[in-house]
Amino acid sequence: MRVLVADDDPVTLHMVTYRLTQLGYEVIGCADGPQALAALESNDPPRLAIVDWMMPEPDGLALCRYIRTRSAGPYIYTILLTGKDEKQDRLIGLQAGADDYLTKPFDLQELEARVRIGQRIVDLENKLVAAHEALKKQAMQDPLTGALNHGAILDILFRELARAQREHHPLSIILADLDEFKRINDVYGHLVGDHVLVEATRRFQHNLRPYDAVGRYGGEEFLIVLPASDPPTAMGQAERIRLALSQHPFLVGGTELTVTVSQGVSTWMEPQDPDLVGLINAADNALYLAKNSGRNRVEYLAYDAKARPSISISLPTPSFYDP
Numbered sequence: 663m664r665v666l667v668a669d670d671d672p673v674t675l676h677m678v679t680y681r682l683t684q685l686g687y688e689v690i691g692c693a694d695g696p697q698a699l700a701a702l703e704s705n706d707p708p709r710l711a712i713v714d715w716m717m718p719e720p721d722g723l724a725l726c727r728y729i730r731t732r733s734a735g736p737y738i739y740t741i742l743l744t745g746k747d748e749k750q751d752r753l754i755g756l757q758a759g760a761d762d763y764l765t766k767p768f769d770l771q772e773l774e775a776r777v778r779i780g781q782r783i784v785d786l787e788n789k790l791v792a793a794h795e796a797l798k799k800q801a802m803q804d805p806l807t808g809a810l811n812h813g814a815i816l817d818i819l820f821r822e823l824a825r826a827q828r829e830h831h832p833l834s835i836i837l838a839d840l841d842e843f844k845r846i847n848d849v850y851g852h853l854v855g856d857h858v859l860v861e862a863t864r865r866f867q868h869n870l871r872p873y874d875a876v877g878r879y880g881g882e883e884f885l886i887v888l889p890a891s892d893p894p895t896a897m898g899q900a901e902r903i904r905l906a907l908s909q910h911p912f913l914v915g916g917t918e919l920t921v922t923v924s925q926g927v928s929t930w931m932e933p934q935d936p937d938l939v940g941l942i943n944a945a946d947n948a949l950y951l952a953k954n955s956g957r958n959r960v961e962y963l964a965y966d967a968k969a970r971p972s973i974s975i976s977l978p979t980p981s982f983y984d985p
Contacts, residue, residue, distance in 0.1 A: 663781055664688045666707075668698035668725065669714040669743065674766070678712060681770050682777065695720040702728065707735060709784045710777065715744035715755065723758040730759035737787045739780035743768070804878040806856055807863040815877020815885045816938070822875075822889050823936045834896030834929040836886040837945040838866070838903065841922045841957040843882035850914070857914050858921055865906045870899070885942075893929045893962060900925045900960040908958055922958035924949060928965045941965050 665687045669675040672693070679691045690708055692698040695717045701707065702725065711729065715722035722742050729738050742760035744751065755763050761783070762776050802814035810818065819835065826833035840862060847855040859882065866876045866884060879885040886903075888896050904923055911918040926949030930941050948963040955961065 663710060663784065664690060664706075664708040665777070666690045666692065666698060666701055666711040666713070668692040668695065668712070668717065668722070670694050670717045671714070674714070674743070677770070678773065681774070685774065685777075687777075694718045695722075695725060698725055699728065702738070707738060709736060710739045710741075710780045712741045712743060712773075712777075715742055715746060722760075723755065726755070726759035736791070737784065739783050741773075741776055741780065807860050807878055809863045809867070809884065810875060810877030812877065812879055815875060815879065815887065818875045818877070819885070819887050819942075820938055822887055823930060823938055823941070826889065826930060827932075827936050830932060831890045832892045832929055832931040833941075834888040834891040834893065834899075834927060835941060835945050836884075836888065836896065836900050836903070837879065837926045837942070837949045838884045838886060838900075838923050839925075839949055839953070840882040840907075841924055841953075846919065846921075850917070850919070854914050854917075854919075858912055858919065861912050862907060862921065862923070865910075866903060869902050869906050874899075891929070892931070893927070893964075896927050896929055897960060897962055900927050904958065904960055924952040924957050925960045926950070926952055927960060927962045930965050934965060 665682055667675060667678050667682070667689055669678070670693055675691055675693060679689045682689050690701050692701060698711070698713060698717075699720055702711070711725070713722040713725045720728070722744065726740055726742060729740055732738075740760050741762045741764055742755045742758075743764050743766060744755065745766045747765045752763050761780065764773060764776060802810055804811045809815075823833055825831075840858070843855065843858070846858055859878075863876070863878070863884070866886065870876060870886065871888075873889055875887045877885050888899060891899065904925065908920070908922045912921050926945045926947065928941055928944035928948060930936055944963045944965040948961040951963070952959045952961040
């Protein structure tokens with residue numbers, strides 16, 4: 663763990679830095695407040711700070727207040743060093759944002775114990791952050807395929823449509839449906855069907871740009887969001903996906919399966935009014951046309967904001983995704 667030590671007393675600075683380095687910590691030594699502030703403002707600040715109260719501005723109290731008012735970044739555990747030993751002084755230091763308070767002259771073993779307490783707090787926060795991220799990911803992911811789930815992909819489409827309008831870029835979507843998927847389930851069983859869904863998702867993702875998004879819309883149907891894509895770009899993307907599935911058989915338990923996909927494409931472009939339901943409705947109608955024209959093909963239908971939707975969709979409540 664990286665530890666910031668800030669003290670304008672060279673003896674104390676050297677003593678603390680040397681001891682913490684012996685204990686295996688990566689120490690950033692600062693001889694005054696401005697150096698310490700620069701380290702704290704870096705893109706990768708230390709997770710534990712030991713700061714002296716009495717330093718050239720900013721002093722230890724000011725650094726504590728800065729640390730506690732940071733709007734971003736991980737928690738920084740702070741130990742305040744000072745020669746002040748009155749009860750009121752301790753209260754002032756803790757109220758400024760210090761997590762712990764150590765009076766000079768101090769015993770190095772006591773400092774080590776307090777640093778270890780800080781490390782436990784930092785480690786606990788890391789675990790909590792990781793658990794939160796795992797829950798967030800779980801709430802957004804389809805548990806079988808690992809693609810975004812229905813609500814998450816609609817959330818992304820909702821936000822990307824708003825951003826496309828803000829930035830005056832086109833936005834395309836693809837509704838992709840695996841052909842004759844029910845027959846795969848009926849003939850080979852649902853475990854094979856699950857394998858096909860997982861492999862199809864992998865091929866979708868492999869053929870998309872880093873900023874595109876794919877979600878399992880329902881059953882064997884997937885919704886793909888293509889920011890900044892006009893109709894030719896979106897059609898080309900859909901054709902690459904079609905070939906990625908149809909030209910390479912799926913290997914399941916030693917059996918090769920030919921899997922194809924039908925896709926409906928539509929694009930929002932200015933000066934049309936943006937409408938999530940209407941855009942999905944256009945792509946759904948294009949998918950219907952592809953299915954009824956022989957499957958394993960891509961069809962495009964222009965989005966018309968004035969068209970009456972034939973499907974009903976519950977609009978998402980913006981949640982985790984933030985472009």
